[in-house]
Amino acid sequence: MPMISPLVVPTPVQRIECAEAERRGNAVYLKRDDLLPFSFGGNKVRIACEFVKDLRDRGCDALVMYGDRRSNLCRVLANLCSIEGIPCVMVATDADGGSGDSLNARIVDRFGVEVLECASDSIAATVDRAFRLLSGRGLTPYYIYGDRTGTGNEGTAARAYASAYPEIGEWERSSGTSIDLVVTPYGTGCTQGGLVAGSLLAHDGREIVGISISSRPEGRALSVLRSTVRGYFEKEGLACPADYADHIHLETKYTCGGYGVVDERVVELVETMLRENSVPMDPTYTGKAFRGMLDLIEERGMTGKNILFLHTGGLPLFFDYLTAGN
Amino acid sequence: MPMISPLVVPTPVQRIECAEAERRGNAVYLKRDDLLPFSFGGNKVRIACEFVKDLRDRGCDALVMYGDRRSNLCRVLANLCSIEGIPCVMVATDADGGSGDSLNARIVDRFGVEVLECASDSIAATVDRAFRLLSGRGLTPYYIYGDRTGTGNEGTAARAYASAYPEIGEWERSSGTSIDLVVTPYGTGCTQGGLVAGSLLAHDGREIVGISISSRPEGRALSVLRSTVRGYFEKEGLACPADYADHIHLETKYTCGGYGVVDERVVELVETMLRENSVPMDPTYTGKAFRGMLDLIEERGMTGKNILFLHTGGLPLFFDYLTAGN
Numbered sequence A, B: 001m002p003m004i005s006p007l008v009v010p011t012p013v014q015r016i017e018c019a020e021a022e023r024r025g026n027a028v029y030l031k032r033d034d035l036l037p038f039s040f041g042g043n044k045v046r047i048a049c050e051f052v053k054d055l056r057d058r059g060c061d062a063l064v065m066y067g068d069r070r071s072n073l074c075r076v077l078a079n080l081c082s083i084e085g086i087p088c089v090m091v092a093t094d095a096d097g098g099s100g101d102s103l104n105a106r107i108v109d110r111f112g113v114e115v116l117e118c119a120s121d122s123i124a125a126t127v128d129r130a131f132r133l134l135s136g137r138g139l140t141p142y143y144i145y146g147d148r149t150g151t152g153n154e155g156t157a158a159r160a161y162a163s164a165y166p167e168i169g170e171w172e173r174s175s176g177t178s179i180d181l182v183v184t185p186y187g188t189g190c191t192q193g194g195l196v197a198g199s200l201l202a203h204d205g206r207e208i209v210g211i212s213i214s215s216r217p218e219g220r221a222l223s224v225l226r227s228t229v230r231g232y233f234e235k236e237g238l239a240c241p242a243d244y245a246d247h248i249h250l251e252t253k254y255t256c257g258g259y260g261v262v263d264e265r266v267v268e269l270v271e272t273m274l275r276e277n278s279v280p281m282d283p284t285y286t287g288k289a290f291r292g293m294l295d296l297i298e299e300r301g302m303t304g305k306n307i308l309f310l311h312t313g314g315l316p317l318f319f320d321y322l323t324a325g326n
Helices: A043-057 A072-084 A103-108 A123-135 A154-164 A166-175 A190-202 A218-236 A264-277 A286-300 A315-323 B043-057 B072-084 B103-108 B123-135 B154-164 B166-175 B190-202 B218-236 B264-277 B286-300 B315-323
Strands: A013-016 A027-032 A062-068 A088-093 A114-118 A141-143 A181-186 A207-212 A249-251 A306-311 B013-016 B027-032 B062-068 B088-093 B114-118 B141-143 B181-186 B207-212 B249-251 B306-311
Touching: A013 A166, A013 A264, A027 A166, A043 A062, A043 A072, A043 A141, A043 A154, A043 A190, A062 A072, A062 A123, A072 A088, A072 A103, A072 A315, A072 B264, A088 A123, A103 A315, A103 B315, A114 A123, A123 A141, A154 A166, A154 A190, A154 A218, A166 A190, A181 A190, A181 A286, A190 A207, A190 A218, A207 A218, A207 A286, A218 A249, A264 A286, A264 B072, A286 A306, A315 B103, A315 B315, B013 B166, B013 B264, B027 B166, B043 B062, B043 B072, B043 B141, B043 B154, B043 B190, B062 B072, B062 B123, B072 B088, B072 B103, B072 B315, B088 B123, B103 B315, B114 B123, B123 B141, B154 B166, B154 B190, B154 B218, B166 B190, B181 B190, B181 B286, B190 B207, B190 B218, B207 B218, B207 B286, B218 B249, B264 B286, B286 B306
Parallel strands: A027 A306, A062 A088, A062 A141, A088 A114, A181 A207, A181 A306, A207 A249, B027 B306, B062 B088, B062 B141, B088 B114, B181 B207, B181 B306, B207 B249
Antiparallel strands: A013 A027, B013 B027
């Protein structure tokens, strides 16, 4: 792993002002994973570190990643590969609108990544092409998501938040505050799946809720979450608790209609968080999920709860928002 | 102070890759004050907190600040005043090129700040105007820099880094690493002055070097630093060590000709830091000062030293750089 160390450190937890939640007697805390001290922070720092460890464990020496040009994960992986001297190919889809002019794309373009553009119906074929390209150079490539269809490596990414989960308990003990509910944006399922695995290992029965930010259908999203939790236990060589699926909670009604689609309430949330708490949230992930969490609190009629929202980062997307004339 | 807490926490120290310094057997560490968890971080978070505490101590209820539109300090103060409900007027100079379209300006404009534009030769008169404006509303304004000419409050700002200084010693003890030299960008002198005061209080005799990033003449810059250190001891009611001036070290030859002026080597440094260490530095402050530090290491022929560079933040300026088509 890189000399700059440590890349992953326990992140601060802050209580924030949140009138909407507080008027029902709830308190909202943020776990600031956006402040992880590498590549502009975010949950993807922890996840990228797990992928690179796994690449080494498997004896690979080149990396194939997939995402759209705004991807936070691809930005962090590109940065890590650049530092580690690992050749890196990005299979870049134009699904969800592309946006090659995003700040994440500008950062990735600095890191010597080879970008293979593809349509959303030819991802598997383009992953194959990336493999042939790297193998032809005598390298042994690693695909972050497993096989060409993007399955089989769920357990690796889940390790990141299974390992991070104990930080919540440590903060509870040091602060004397008990967290009732943990909320995280749901995009790929890696983060939520890892948190659920961590909670299962801790036997704390805590509710962990994912707020979906894309139009991935609920059935598919739940299936991915189940594979992720099972994949984690399998990879660790541990028995997965029989009732694990009961610990997966996902809300899919706050998506505004799809990935990257926002409404005025999400924009207002982003502005309010900046003004009242000085916390940058982006409209695509954290702002949308936090807005959904507030609606969920209202709909469930929650009172007197301590709620921890995982700030999963995405700072370049916040600055995309600011520079877009907002 | 605001509910979001703590705004000021000990920041991580990281060893980074730095071939230029390492080829002489030196090691470079960054103290990541850019990751302070408030308003995009930076040294100005600590400093703004001291100003707002002092405003309250003096029984004031409105704030007058001064800076150009790209100012990091004004961004943090605007954010803090917005959260605290403190009316805030910014005296904004167009000296040094202005740049009202910077990200810091976009952020400040969200916080209900009244901006009074002025030429660089009418700052004192505009500060007076800001005072009349606020007094006319029955408020008791506070000017961050003291009197209308901008002097008399140096000790307040210096408190920030006099208080932060012990974090360096704590990190040394916990890591088993001894720091020989601390380097900081020099802009206003608040940060360096505070560090020098902290070192004097610790009686550790450590060399603290400021690298000037603007064309403020050396004599004037040293005079400001001396006033800042003296102002700190005076404010704290402590005796200032007689030899305090011997502990002030300033380098003024790495300015590229003035504030905001950069050359290719500074740009290359910014790109290298991003690529090799995943650390954002901006060309105006941290990038220029770090470049100067490397030149200083070479010129002094330093070998075998552990050097700590204070990353003073300025993240919005880094993103200004990225969005400017770089």
